[in-house]
Amino acid sequence: MILMVIKFVGGILLLNKAAEWFSRGAAVVAELTGLPRLLMGALLVAFITHLPELVIASAAAWTKHSEIALGTAIGANICNTGLILGLCLIRMRADVIEQAWLRDQGIPMLLVGILLYAFGMFGDITRGVAAILLLLCVCYVAWSVISAKREPALARQAENLADEALGDTAGSRHRWAVVITLLIISVPVVLVSSHWVLSSAVDMARIFGISESVIALSLVAGGTSLPELATALAASRKGHYDTSIGIILGSNILNTLGVLGVAGLCNRLPFTGANRLFDMPVMLLLMVIPLLPGLVGRVPGRMTGRVLLGIYAVYVYSLFTLYGIFD
Secondary structure: OOHHHHHHHHHHHHHHHHHHHHHHHHHHHHOOOOOOOHHHHHHHHHHHHHHHHHHHHHHHHHOHHHHHHHHHHHHHHHHHHHHHHHHHHHHOOOOOOOOHHHHHHHHHHHHHHHHHHHHHHHEOHHHHHHHHHHHHHHHHHHHHHHHHHHHHHHHHHHHHHHHHHHHHOOOOOOOHHHHHHHHHHHHHHHHHHHHHHHHHHHHHHHHHHHHHHEEEEEHHHHHHHHHHHHHHHEEEHOOOOHHHHHHHHHHHHHHHHHHHHHHHHHOOOOOOOOHHHHHHHHHHHHHHHHHHHHOOOOOOHHHHHHHHHHHHHHHHHHOOOOOOOOO
């Protein structure tokens, strides 16, 4: 039991750290190839915050643990919106968020959530559906970069993120050595740590007599969402409130389109009754709540954050007490 917990926690921590190393290596490669700093920043956010979910979901789909694959992505969306967005809103003032910017980011997130719900209600994620999700993901990333170019403040923040990722390697003569070292270290660590997380999650489900979905929706999703939490809170501390909100909303879109798209190419992902009747309705509810103040010309604030945190707490409690009635 103790060894299983150590494997799970150690796997999560190592996976998140390896994602950071991999992203730094990718940043150096991007600089060497002349990629604009703005595009680097946008891609780094995707790499740093989504590599853990992507690896776990893909490995789970490949090994035919579809409940873990779906649960990781859906649970990450619920954790991002309920826990992380809730915490960020409680920490900030409502008047620092631009209503138009929130709407431009929030509505696409909600539409993507509704699209996933529609796929879940009328079928599964087949390879054809996965291809559609990935195509939409590419379109979203392109749209994000174009939108950032129109907002000088957001463009500067994306460029600053790229500079931070490069760190002391910028301008160094030994940049290729840095790239090779980071990739050589990060790739095997990602593979080993993802195996630890996946195998321990399956073991926990078997030992405690609960479904793999519950473990994925709670522990795995929470663990793989740590990069989003750290990145969003760091942006919030620096006063980049719009960026912190954008990281969370954009993360939900990339989880749905990118993570499930890649996992769906690995294997068919069938939705369970609980996914359809409980998980995705809760996910959509949490996505709608931050947008509701906009109906009366306001933006979400501390009260909205408390509501999101409350719903998330009830949801996690229900996973371990009432979840079985939805199957």
